[in-house]
Amino acid sequence: MVCRINELLVDSHWSVVIIGAGQAGLSAAHYLWRDGLVPGRDFIILDAGDGPGGAWRERWDSLTLGTTNHISDLPGFPLGRPNPNVPASRVVSDYYDQFERELELCVVRPADVSSVTSEERGAGILHITTDIDGQRVRLSTDFLINATGTWTQPYVPFVPGIGDFEGRQLHTVNFRDVEDFRGLRTLVVGGGISATQFLLQLAEVTDTVWATRRPPNFTTREFDGQWGLEVERAVRERTLSGLAPASVVRTTGLPIRREFREGVDSGVLVSRGMFDRILPHGVHFPGTTESPPPTTSDGLGPSANDVLAVPESWAPFATARVEEIDVIFWNTGFRAALKHLAPLHLRTPEGGIAMDTEVAVRDDPRLFLVGYGSASSTLGATRAGRIAARELLKRMSGRQRSPRSSRPEAGAEPSPEPTGNTAES
Ligand code: FAD
Numbered sequence: 119m120v121c122r123i124n125e126l127l128v129d130s131h132w133s134v135v136i137i138g139a140g141q142a143g144l145s146a147a148h149y150l151w152r153d154g155l156v157p158g159r160d161f162i163i164l165d166a167g168d169g170p171g172g173a174w175r176e177r178w179d180s181l182t183l184g185t186t187n188h189i190s191d192l193p194g195f196p197l198g199r200p201n202p203n204v205p206a207s208r209v210v211s212d213y214y215d216q217f218e219r220e221l222e223l224c225v226v227r228p229a230d231v232s233s234v235t236s237e238e239r240g241a242g243i244l245h246i247t248t249d250i251d252g253q254r255v256r257l258s259t260d261f262l263i264n265a266t267g268t269w270t271q272p273y274v275p276f277v278p279g280i281g282d283f284e285g286r287q288l289h290t291v292n293f294r295d296v297e298d299f300r301g302l303r304t305l306v307v308g309g310g311i312s313a314t315q316f317l318l319q320l321a322e323v324t325d326t327v328w329a330t331r332r333p334p335n336f337t338t339r340e341f342d343g344q345w346g347l348e349v350e351r352a353v354r355e356r357t358l359s360g361l362a363p364a365s366v367v368r369t370t371g372l373p374i375r376r377e378f379r380e381g382v383d384s385g386v387l388v389s390r391g392m393f394d395r396i397l398p399h400g401v402h403f404p405g406t407t408e409s410p411p412p413t414t415s416d417g418l419g420p421s422a423n424d425v426l427a428v429p430e431s432w433a434p435f436a437t438a439r440v441e442e443i444d445v446i447f448w449n450t451g452f453r454a455a456l457k458h459l460a461p462l463h464l465r466t467p468e469g470g471i472a473m474d475t476e477v478a479v480r481d482d483p484r485l486f487l488v489g490y491g492s493a494s495s496t497l498g499a500t501r502a503g504r505i506a507a508r509e510l511l512k513r514m515s516g517r518q519r520s521p522r523s524s525r526p527e528a529g530a531e532p533s534p535e536p537t538g539n540t541a542e543s
Contacts, residue, residue: 127226128255132162133514135246135259137458139165139225140172141192141496142489143265144214145503147223148193153511157223162257164229164248166270170218171211173269178293179205180319187311190496192217193504226250234262235461240482261510264459265488265503268452275450279396287446299324299445305393305401308449309334314378314387316449321386327441329401330389333432336378337371350492357473357491360466363454374427382431391434396446405438454490477506486510 134150136143147163155161167175183189184202189210191197195217200209218225229250236244243258272289274280280287286302290312300323306313309330320326349370353363372378381387393401426432456464456471464471464479472480476493479485486506493502 127162127250127257130162130257131243132160132257132259134161134261134263134510135244135257136161136163136263136265137165137231137246138172138265138267138489139163139167139170139214139218139223139227140174140265140267140489140499141190142267142493142499142503143172143263144217144223145193145500146263146265146486146488146507147503148195148217148221149504149507150511151221151223152194153507157221163223163225164231164246164250165225165227166230166266168228169211170215170225171207172214173267174207174210174214176269176291177205177207178295179207180296181206181315183209185315188496190500193500195220229255231266231458233458233461236484239463240484244484259484261484261486261514263486263488263503263506263510264456264490265499266455266458267489268454268494271453271455271457272448273451273453274448277393277396282398283396283446284398285444285446287448289448289450293447296320296323299447302444303327303442304445304447305329305441305443306447306449308451309372309389310449310451311372313449314372314381316447317386318377318381320447321381321384326386327443328387328389329392329403331392333426334387334389334428335371336374336428336431338374338427339371346495346497350498353494354476354492357470357476360468360470360472362469363491363494379428382428388431388433390441393441397440400440400442401446402440403435403438405436406434454487456487459485475505475509477502478509483513 134155136146139147143163143165147157147161150161151157157163165172169175182203183200183206186206189197189206192213197209197213200213217223229248231246231248233247234244235247236242243260244262245256245258246262248255248257269291272291274287274289293316296319299320303325304320305327306317306320307329309332313328313330314334317326317328357363378387391403391406394404395402462482462485464481464485466472471487471490473487473491474480476491477486477488479487486509488502488506489499490502493499
């Protein structure tokens with residue numbers, strides 16, 4: 119049984135390797151486990167984190183279940199109704215930890231996978247190189263479930279002068295405490311829910327400026343199951359055609375919560391458009407009197423009627439000006455964390471990966487992507503783990519596996535609608 123780095127792991131060969139122990143990887147592991155595969159014997163999970171929790175482990179303390187959208191249950195293991203005021207990082211890390219223990223998943227960590235290679239394109243075995251506790255380890259597998267999320271690939275757009283800025287720059291992933299900003303004039307960049315929530319927190323300790331490329335995408339539509347499914351369908355259509363997944367906010371829009379409405383009224387949640395140059399101590403806004411660019415041009419996102427649901431939230435500077443800034447806080451999203459798969463040459467010219475289904479990679483039957491594109495919420499990640507495990511087991515059957523007996527159901531099959539804790543605020 120291999121649960122940590124030892125001589126059994128080095129140069130070992132596996133039927134299945136899962137990379138990533140977030141919601142997607144744990145869900146896939148559950149369905150392999152339920153089919154009778156033994157963790158540490160039939161499959162192994164490699165995770166770069168220092169402990170359980172996936173990306174949730176890394177999130178800031180003011181993000182609680184009372185301020186998140188919704189965290190779905192892991193399969194057969196209800197989250198229940200944790201205290202909405204406790205940091206989500208703690209709640210989810212504890213929850214995943216219990217799940218890992220219950221299934222004896224013995225996740226190998228911290229195990230950062232640096233590359234996956236193959237001698238043949240789309241066939242043969244996959245070779246994995248990973249750094250475990252500073253030691254380089256190579257292993258191989260017949261099938262790979264990749265569940266590496268996006269958190270480790272923060273995205274910052276290039277803006278001329280970005281290297282000249284003499285103040286502090288940080289991304290969502292670096293945020294820890296609003297007190298770090300006290301008295302520092304902060305430019306918050308990005309139109310997502312993180313940006314809007316941070317702006318409201320920062321306004322209590324400092325002066326802020328909000329920059330977005332498009333009008334804030336407030337929508338009157340309630341975030342319900344049906345909308346969730348429509349959003350997923352729109353993103354899935356993109357990924358199936360080999361395009362890179364779209365940003366979440368572009369796809370879902372921002373709910374008009376009471377505190378957001380108040381933020382617009384107080385002037386905190388009013389975007390001044392997008393700057394075009396970064397200077398050593400500030401940014402340059404070009405000024406515009408043009409009407410706002412359309413938010414949706416490809417069927418994604420809220421309907422055109424919803425786009426300017428709060429028109430007062432969009433007030434770009436009319437004339438060119440420089441804003442003095444101490445901190446640039448990029449809330450500009452993420453990309454899929456797939457660098458380690460680059461040697462497999464899966465990227466299409468359009469920048470995505472051509473998929474046959476939500477989880478199956480078109481050009482490589484050994485490989486599944488879970489938590490990718492339309493499956494990047496906890497709900498989608500759970501579903502993707504299930505679909506990938508089932509498809510993988512089908513592909514495996516009749517091959518090298520010894521007879522096994524399925525385990526009894528560890529819990530109810532997850533429903534297509536959210537079933538777990540709902541954010542309470
Ligand atoms: P992750 O949780 O990111 O797990 C990926 C794991 O893979 C990590 O443990 C990571 O260490 C590991 N990994 C990455 N690269 C490697 C590598 N090369 N080698 C080995 N291991 C690796 N979703 C919701 O459903 N509800 C919400 O309320 C919600 N709020 C969010 C708030 C924020 C600020 C953000 C950024 C996202 C939010 N999401 C929310 C999306 C949420 O992140 C996903 O739901 C969920 O975490 C994705 O799970 P995952 O398993 O795909 O990825």
